[in-house]
Amino acid sequence: MYVYRIMLFLVFGGYLLSPLLMSGWSTPGVAWYRPFAIWGVLIALTLWLEQKRKLDER
């Protein structure tokens, strides 16, 4: 249950904060891959939560 709550938090938090990603497009000095790196971290976090959920269900 806690894992699901974290996922809900991630999704709605992401929904509210995601417009910040756009700022990197035309800002000089900001790495072009920044949104993808953040996205990659979120995927890693989800993978970790999924493993945790599997352990919980055992």
Place this chain on the structure above:
Amino acid sequence: MNASLASVFTLGIGFLSLMFLCALAVERGWLSRSVTRHPAVYTLALGVYASAWAIYGSLELAAGSGYGYLTYYLGAAGAFLLAPVLLVPIQRMARTHQLASLADLFAFRFRSRWVGTLITLISLLAVLPLLALQVQTLGDAIQRMTGAGSPALLALVLCTLIALFAMIFGTRHGKGPARHDTLLAVIAFTSVVKLVAMLALGAFALFVVFDGPADLQIWLDGPGQAYQASVMQPDAAHWRTLLLLFFATALLMPHIFHITFAETLSRHTLLQASWSLPLFLLLMALPVPLILWAGQRLGSHEVASAAYLAFGLSDAFWIQALAFLAGLAASSGTMVIIAMALSGMILNHMLLVAHPPEAQPNLYRWLRWLRRALMAGVILGGWLFYRTVGVHHDLTTLGLAAFVGMAQCLPGLLALLYWPGANRKGMVSGLVVGVLIWLAGLWLPLLTGLPTLLLIPPGLELLVGEPDWYVVTLVSLALNILVFIIVSLATPTSEGERAAAEACSVDAVIRPKRLPLIATNGEEFKQPLAQVLGEDVAQREVERALTDLGMSPLDGRPYALRRLRDRIQANLSGLMGPSVAQDIVDRYLPYRRSGQEPTDDIHFVESRLEAYRSRLTGLARELDGLRRYHRRILARLPVGLCAFGVDDELLMWNDALAELSGIDGASVVGSRRDGLPPPWGELLGRALNEPNDHLYKQPVELKGSVRYLTFHRAELQADDDVRGGTVILIEDHSEMKWLEDELVHAARLASIGQLAAGVAHEIGNPVTGISSLAQNLRYDTDDPEVLETARQIQQLTDRISRIVGSLVGFAHGGRHVKGSVLAPVSIAAIADEALHLIRLARSGEDVRYRNLCPAELEVLGDAQRLQQVMINLLSNARDASEPEGEVVIDAEPAGDMLKVTVTDEGHGLDDRVREHLFEPFTTTKPPGEGTGLGLPLVYSIVAEHHGRIEIESPPPGQERGTRICLWLPTERQDGEHTDEPDTDR
């Protein structure tokens, strides 16, 4: 623009041939199952989400709104991140009730065939622009590569091949998972092709057009700024609206719904997709800006043509081929699955609803060809829409028109899962309002080329000047939700809808009612179904459902028949949609109407709870743990227990009762009381109808012997929260009954024994007198005949005295006398004396006895009590022996003990009896013939003498029979004392 039409045609045909080959390889088993069922295949199949929009539309959107294009990917990633709370419940419903489409789901939840028709119609209208987008990108890509003026014909050829593929592989009635494997593998193949092509194009842009990441960053910070400045970044509200739209798209678009729920059989793979699909989408999204920036660096400035920038990266054929293949792979996968999904929806919710199926000679074939025709029609419809409408619009306009339309179903879907109070009128009203706004605001302008027909209402002037898609999305969804809520709250909800709402709700467990069916077993389902499905199909469907449930066709339990009916409905739902399936079972497999109020099917609820266990969390999990604990207490109760509902349906049959009756609980739970195997139906009926709550010691023949069962009944009073019923405890009182009988018998024997001892005592006096008179006679006469007579009289009176003495001695021998003195006694003499008494009995006269004990062997003991031991052992040996059998008594020294054996040739003892032989009241003799106290007494007396006893059955060297071995001391033991407590049992 250097490729010929022939080479592009060959490329297209080659790719589609590979799709056919891939499908064949899976179907024929050329590819191992470990490959085709790998979770990665499923993730890649979900990549069908990345349609031609992801290849070309994203470039167009990125050129116009920068990172705004990411919303397409992030929206879907968000939907899959919520898989455990959003997708898994839908998948569970889809699997349980065989719901293959969004229309099936809505029709099932809102209990109306017309709801399914409405959803199908909306899906069709929404999907047409998306299909046109796929065809248009094919046509445009061919034009970019070849410069052909009108690529529509070639696009039509490719569409025809795609339709052919869908018709061949999309309607195979393969057995279960095989069909899923083929489709998933083919779609996964198309996903691999588009991913590899996009990554290759991205790598080309990054490392060939630019000189690596550092060069790209320098360009972006320098000359690239001029290009970025022209980008109209969406504001936060636009961004969030786009995210919401694509979130809805990932859930609702028919092709994605189909792959996610109809083709996926495992919850685990769906949960795995919560991270693996976002990863796939990340890899698909990553090359988009690289290709865009590379195109801009090479001199492309036009946003309008940005969709096809990949073709401009190089004149090399392979780069253009990659860009074409990426689009073709995306389009073909999307079109195949859309055709499959929509054809099913149109068939089930339009054609079959308008014209219900009649008994066809081959219903399956008829339905298959109908679907094939519809698939071809759907793809052809997409091509026609492209020819008449699509060519005039950019990809963003086409895509958004489709996505906003499907998003109108989002409120209904969320309510379906999380708002049991939602009803059909509310959902339909909201949906119609939302769809009308969408049609007027986006779809009709798309068709007619006119400006949007939507008027901004007063109070919403802040929306003036905003893009049409944004205004339509906000207004349509807001009004849709508002009307939905108001109408749902204001109108009543039907009973059927409420039940379906509980079945769909995430937090609720289905509580179906226990209604009896008219049919009394599985076989009787076939005939009524044959009226609508035809005999062959009816038989196959019933047998399929029986196989699915592992049920016997003759199983007549009401519970099992209800499950069979549900299963048939679910299977027919997969074939013809939930509306038609429900109509068929309601009409042809009706419930029997009785005046009684139906109650909840507790057994079914419990079985569902067992299945959901891993999904329960927090308080629900704790409560379920308690439920399991209490259930286990009842199940493991060492007394038989069963429970009946108010309608006499059996709800529980615990382990002890299963052992007592020899009937497994799983085979009878769900039966009606009168359907229980004899004698239980009649017995429990008596217990239920007994005026008192108890029924004592009822004789029942079980497993070949008579048992005496006592029934205790308790009524469960029903109230608002607790269901009514009856619980019955069944105790096996056979041993107690037998013990009572034995005690009566033993008391009778004891009184006879006392009488015998008294009689013996009374006989002693006259016998002594007779002996004395005989003695006197010998002194009074010299007549040899009289003397001989007197001697014989004396001999006979001596014999009478010995018998009387033995009887009196035995009568006293059963009691242990404190302070008795142990003395050396001859075991041979004891055996002789015992044999003497044994022979007095009338039974066993034809058994032969041999006393082989050497006369000189003595043991230290109480002669009277040892004699009783010997009598008991000999008595048992005699009773066990056949006529003419032999009983041998022998003795031999064994160290400081004497081993005495009594061996018979009787029937022997089985292991089960031998374990309890020294326990009181254990006997192998028929009732009334043995007390079961003999051997415990023997054991007790031998223990008093510090000896031990063993049983060999059969004895070594003999095929049958029993040998009792006693070890008795020949010398006084250390610490021996004679004043031991009374050990009589």
